[in-house]
Amino acid sequence: MAHFEILLVLEKVKVDKLSPIARSHLMAKVRNSNTLPELQLRRAMWTIEIRFRLGQRIGRTQPDIVFKRARLAIFIDGCFWHSCPIHGSRPKSNQRFWEKKLTRNVARDRKTTTDLESAEWVVMRFWEHEVDQDAFGCARKIAKLLGKSSTGNLRQ
Ligand SMILES: [Zn+2]
Incomplete structure (x- = not known):
């Protein structure tokens, strides 16, 4: 199932009406696929000539994009799954499940960031929105951190 179809399914069935097993399957798929914001950012980076390899890990952590030489790790956090202050929400049914799940996600994000930072990585997190x-704009921030001019090809 492609990511867009999953999103469509999520929209249609209102995630919390799924059985816990169906839901966790769906969530695993969403987490592991190339998300739309990730593709958008990669495309923008490519356009302003920031080159990178995909699928790089730092130990057991897999940021969305890694620049090993610059020790820069980039994460794109989905507004729902990572509880964005603007768009984060808690589904109304199965409240305990969601509270636990989403709180754990946020805690894990914080730990990942502090772990990387204490290993002297620079961590950049962008919200999906x-x-x-x-x-x-996000790609330019990355370019700046990499010490690159991003004035090259800015055609959108
Ligand atoms: Zn958001």
């Missing part, structure tokens, strides 16, 4: 609203 930031990438959605301005992928090129």
Whole structure:
């Protein structure tokens, strides 16, 4: 199932009406697929000539994009799954399940960030909505951290 179809399913069935097993299957798929904001950011980075390899890990952590030489790890956090202050929400049914699940996600994000930082990595986190609203702006921030001029090809 492609990511877009999953999103469509999530929209249609209202995630919390699924059985816990069906739901966790669906969530695992969403987490592991190439998400739309990730693709948007990668495309913007490519356009302003930031080159990178995909699927790089730092130990057991797999950030969305890694620049090993610059020790820069980039994460794109989905607004729902990572509880964005603007768009994060708690489904109304199965409240305990969701509270636990989403709280755990946030705690894990924090731990990942502090672990990487204490290993002297620079961690950049973008919200899904930031990438959605301005992928090129996000790409330029990355370029700046990499010490690259991003004035090259900014054609959108
Ligand atoms: Zn958001």
